[in-house]
Amino acid sequence: MRTFFSSECKETQLNALNPQSWLQVERGKLSKFSSHSSSIESLIKVPEPQILPFFKPLDYVEVLAQIHEELESCPPHERSNLYLLQFQVFRGLGEVKLMRRSLRSAWHKASTVYEKLIFGAWLKYEKQGEELIADLLASCGKCAQEFGPMDIASQIPIELNGSSPEPVVMKENQISATVVFRIGDEKIVCDRQKIAGLSAPFHAMLNGSFMESFREDIDFSKNNISPLGMRTISEFSLTGSLSEVPPNLLLEIFVFANKFCCERLKDACGRKLASLISSIEDAVELMEYALEENSPVLAASCLQVFLHELPDCLSDNRMVEIVGNANRQQRAIMVGPASFSLYSLLSEVAMNRDPRSDKTVCFLEQLVESAETNQQRLLAFHQLGCVRLLRKEYDEAERLFEAALDAGHVYSVAGLARLGYIKGHKLWSYEKLSSVISSVSPLGWIYQERSLYCDGDKRWEDLEKATELDPTLSYPYMFRAASLMRKQNVQAALAEINRILGFKLALECLQLRFCFYLALEEYQKAYCDVQAILTLSPDYKMFEGRAAASQLRTLVREHVENWTTADCWLQLYDRWSSVDDIGSLSVIYQMLESDAAKGVLYFRQSLLLLRLNCPGAAMRSLQLARQHASSDHERLVYEGWILYDTGHCDEGLRKAEESISLNRSFEAFFLKAYALADSSQDPSCSSTVVSLLEDALKCPSDRLRKGQALNNLGSVYVDCEKLDLAADCYINALKIRHTRAHQGLARVHYLRNDKAAAYEEMTKLIDKAQNNASAYEKRSEYCERELARADLEMVTRLDPLRVYPYRYRAAVLMDNHKEREAIAELSRAIAFKADLHLLHLRAAFHEHTGDVLGALRDCRAALSVDPNHQEMLELHSRVNSHEP
Numbered sequence: 001m002r003t004f005f006s007s008e009c010k011e012t013q014l015n016a017l018n019p020q021s022w023l024q025v026e027r028g029k030l031s032k033f034s035s036h037s038s039s040i041e042s043l044i045k046v047p048e049p050q051i052l053p054f055f056k057p058l059d060y061v062e063v064l065a066q067i068h069e070e071l072e073s074c075p076p077h078e079r080s081n082l083y084l085l086q087f088q089v090f091r092g093l094g095e096v097k098l099m100r101r102s103l104r105s106a107w108h109k110a111s112t113v114y115e116k117l118i119f120g121a122w123l124k125y126e127k128q129g130e131e132l133i134a135d136l137l138a139s140c141g142k143c144a145q146e147f148g149p150m151d152i153a154s155q156i157p158i159e160l161n162g163s164s165p166e167p168v169v170m171k172e173n174q175i176s177a178t179v180v181f182r183i184g185d186e187k188i189v190c191d192r193q194k195i196a197g198l199s200a201p202f203h204a205m206l207n208g209s210f211m212e213s214f215r216e217d218i219d220f221s222k223n224n225i226s227p228l229g230m231r232t233i234s235e236f237s238l239t240g241s242l243s244e245v246p247p248n249l250l251l252e253i254f255v256f257a258n259k260f261c262c263e264r265l266k267d268a269c270g271r272k273l274a275s276l277i278s279s280i281e282d283a284v285e286l287m288e289y290a291l292e293e294n295s296p297v298l299a300a301s302c303l304q305v306f307l308h309e310l311p312d313c314l315s316d317n318r319m320v321e322i323v324g325n326a327n328r329q330q331r332a333i334m335v336g337p338a339s340f341s342l343y344s345l346l347s348e349v350a351m352n353r354d355p356r357s358d359k360t361v362c363f364l365e366q367l368v369e370s371a372e373t374n375q376q377r378l379l380a381f382h383q384l385g386c387v388r389l390l391r392k393e394y395d396e397a398e399r400l401f402e403a404a405l406d407a408g409h410v411y412s413v414a415g416l417a418r419l420g421y422i423k424g425h426k427l428w429s430y431e432k433l434s435s436v437i438s439s440v441s442p443l444g445w446i447y448q449e450r451s452l453y454c455d456g457d458k459r460w461e462d463l464e465k466a467t468e469l470d471p472t473l474s475y476p477y478m479f480r481a482a483s484l485m486r487k488q489n490v491q492a493a494l495a496e497i498n499r500i501l502g503f504k505l506a507l508e509c510l511q512l513r514f515c516f517y518l519a520l521e522e523y524q525k526a527y528c529d530v531q532a533i534l535t536l537s538p539d540y541k542m543f544e545g546r547a548a549a550s551q552l553r554t555l556v557r558e559h560v561e562n563w564t565t566a567d568c569w570l571q572l573y574d575r576w577s578s579v580d581d582i583g584s585l586s587v588i589y590q591m592l593e594s595d596a597a598k599g600v601l602y603f604r605q606s607l608l609l610l611r612l613n614c615p616g617a618a619m620r621s622l623q624l625a626r627q628h629a630s631s632d633h634e635r636l637v638y639e640g641w642i643l644y645d646t647g648h649c650d651e652g653l654r655k656a657e658e659s660i661s662l663n664r665s666f667e668a669f670f671l672k673a674y675a676l677a678d679s680s681q682d683p684s685c686s687s688t689v690v691s692l693l694e695d696a697l698k699c700p701s702d703r704l705r706k707g708q709a710l711n712n713l714g715s716v717y718v719d720c721e722k723l724d725l726a727a728d729c730y731i732n733a734l735k736i737r738h739t740r741a742h743q744g745l746a747r748v749h750y751l752r753n754d755k756a757a758a759y760e761e762m763t764k765l766i767d768k769a770q771n772n773a774s775a776y777e778k779r780s781e782y783c784e785r786e787l788a789r790a791d792l793e794m795v796t797r798l799d800p801l802r803v804y805p806y807r808y809r810a811a812v813l814m815d816n817h818k819e820r821e822a823i824a825e826l827s828r829a830i831a832f833k834a835d836l837h838l839l840h841l842r843a844a845f846h847e848h849t850g851d852v853l854g855a856l857r858d859c860r861a862a863l864s865v866d867p868n869h870q871e872m873l874e875l876h877s878r879v880n881s882h883e884p
Contacts (some may be wrong), residue, residue, distance in 0.1 A: 044485055046479050060089055061839070113155040137657075148348055158264070182217060233253060251273070251289060257269055258292075270296075280309060284302075329864070367480070382404040399417070463480060503844055669695045670692075703738075710738065711740060718744070729741075739769060823849075836863075
């Protein structure tokens with residue numbers, strides 16, 4: 001969903017795009033850069049920013065705080081909807097872990113079986129590709145099938161419409177106690193009062209003033225029931241249960257029971273049919289019966305089978321049609337009061353598959369119909385508006401964005417502005433956004449959007465403002481970089497695109513830099529970037545989906561030197577030691593084409609991807625490492641890391657021990673030491689960790705990993721206050737070019753009260769490392785306040801997502817009694833990053849200045865980010881006691 005739309009609103013096309021024209025020549029024989037301006041223009045064209053189908057409130061902190069407050073006091077049946085709204089807020093912020101936690105909370109707090117099955121299916125869908133983790137947990141004796149099928153029937157109580165008719169006491173002169181139902185040539189003898197007790201219509205027929213009340217023989221041939229079906233019904237009237245009945249006969253009785261209002265019989269048939277569902281085909285057929293005959297148990301059971309197979313089940317057009325076209329009554333039968341949750345899930349899955357599809361529209365229309373609260377309506381209107389815009393259904397998109405805006409979703413004004421521009425009203429779009437800017441607190445996306453409707457310096461100013469307010473937005477960097485490249489200001493263009501790639505590995509930014517290098521004929525660097533792209537997304541298509549990255553790599557490859565395996569290792573050492581993570585990724589990608597041990601290489605790849613904050617790609621690499629392991633003991637190590645990285649530390653530790661029992665290897669000891677250090681709260685385990693790392697260092701390995709082990713060993717020695725041993729470890733790590741060991745050595749100098757040496761050590765790391773924001777941050781601890789401020793300003797320029805510099809500057813301002821400026825400094829970062837520590841500090845500042853409501857708001861928002869944070873809970877309790 002975060003890569004939802006390619007920009008087609010202006011229908012701009014890369015008419016002159018032909019990357020092959022740059023490549024199908026001998027290297028170095030291309031005409032010079034300046035003579036290819038038209039081709040360069042097409043090659044480095046930057047698509048307009050996407051209008052995302054997300055809930056993006058003006059003040060997400062206020063919304064999160066409100067949700068938390070309502071969760072504290074609302075009735076249980078409202079909690080799941082509040083957690084779903086919380087999920088939507090976190091999705092708009094791009095906080096994947098927090099999104100999943102909100103879904104899990106919705107699942108835990110579900111008050112109905114319908115919510116339980118919807119949120120269970122949603123969590124299962126979110127965990128696609130993680131089946132291996134469940135299998136590994138099972139191999140450790142831990143069950144992970146928490147989102148498996150439920151017994152729906154046992155959780156939906158039997159609800160009968162109306163009470164059963166009172167039994168009639170037969171008088172001596174009354175008609176016989178039995179009644180015969182004739183069906184064709186067959187006669188079925190039934191207990192008159194037992195049949196009468198099945199429903200009010202039967203009671204009236206057999207005991208009322210109808211002719212049948214006085215007959216012993218009744219013709220039932222025209223009621224669509226077979227003799228066998230009637231015998232089964234007679235047996236049910238006597239026993240209250242259904243014996244083994246074939247499915248077709250069950251369906252016959254099911255329809256008959258609904259026709260004659262035999263609620264107990266119908267319920268029993270529905271539950272029996274529900275137990276027989278074994279496939280999507282069964283679910284499709286029976287769902288139609290369930291909705292027609294009003295059987296909640298059967299309908300929910302069919303829905304569960306459908307949802308359990310997401311996303312593949314969306315290929316079944318019959319089921320999509322049934323669920324997508326259900327009316328209000330059918331929705332109530334199928335999913336009770338949880339319609340909005342159901343269609344939120346289905347819309348999400350459909351948009352991920354194909355946002356333009358009729359299925360997506362169908363589910364979103366149902367979402368609009370199911371919305372009950374204002375926040376549900378504004379989200380549904382906005383999402384459907386985004387899809388209508390993508391489908392070029394402009395009038396309908398405009399109506400929907402207007403409705404979302406009227407409901408309070410200011411972000412929908414971006415959709416209206418884009419539509420205005422499409423219709424030729426560029427000035428109107430500019431003025432519309434200007435009116436928003438003048439009436440609300442400034443946000444980055446508003447200035448980014450307005451920049452599309454002005455030119456020259458005004459556009460540049462708006463994009464600078466957008467970056468200032470929200471440095472995570474990719475488009476401003478890309479636009480500035482492309483503009484500079486067109487002006488042949490090559491170094492400034494590269495510096496601009498490198499700014500964002502220094503802290504956010506966005507595929508579209510890597511693609512643009514690839515194009516720059518292509519235009520500059522720097523094919524080795526272009527090759528590096530396209531290989532990094534393919535590492536992150538093997539099926540990635542460039543230039544708005546018109547060229548596979550793998551094909552472009554093949555073309556560029558003809559213009560770069562072939563590296564031997566030895567060359568690759570030398571290149572990897574150079575890049576690893578200079579902390580060039582993207583370059584290291586590229587080298588490993590290239591090495592994977594050789595006959596080298598692929599398990600080890602995929603494992604190295606996963607370490608780099610984790611460092612680059614790409615956990616999904618890192619997990620994929622780890623799974624590939626396991627798949628290509630050359631031995632059982634190696635496979636067990638990778639399984640251990642998979643478990644460790646997904647929060648199952650004890651199970652990861654067990655895999656390490658199992659690997660060591662087969663073979664004493666570096667990686668097995670390293671994993672065990674890492675997992676033990678992380679899982680144990682006992683200080684005495686340090687000696688065990690030291691022993692494990694020493695054992696690891698005695699085993700064969702390459703210098704890259706030995707440097708890491710020495711670095712870790714140094715950290716343990718520092719924690720144990722064995723500074724001489726720690727220094728030896730760090731020095732030995734530096735001898736084999738583990739550059740990050742400078743940071744550990746600096747810490748040793750600092751603990752020896754030599755701040756100057758610590759500062760100098762960190763300066764060496766800054767000089768060597770390409771990605772050095774963390775090094776500047778650490779160096780700031782080893783110098784005086786003014787130098788520290790300068791270092792932390794550099795950190796914010798290099799990586800605006802690092803929160804410590806904002807907290808430091810705010811604390812300094814607070815010390816100087818500049819409370820307003822201190823709060824503003826924190827607010828600057830909170831605007832684009834939902835961080836617990838920033839919110840905690842701002843809440844404390846608000847409390848200090850007497851702003852109880854502001855402090856309470858930040859406490860509640862922070863507890864939405866981490867409900868169990870002890871210091872936050874204490875502050876919230878203290879502030880809450882002062883609320884007027």
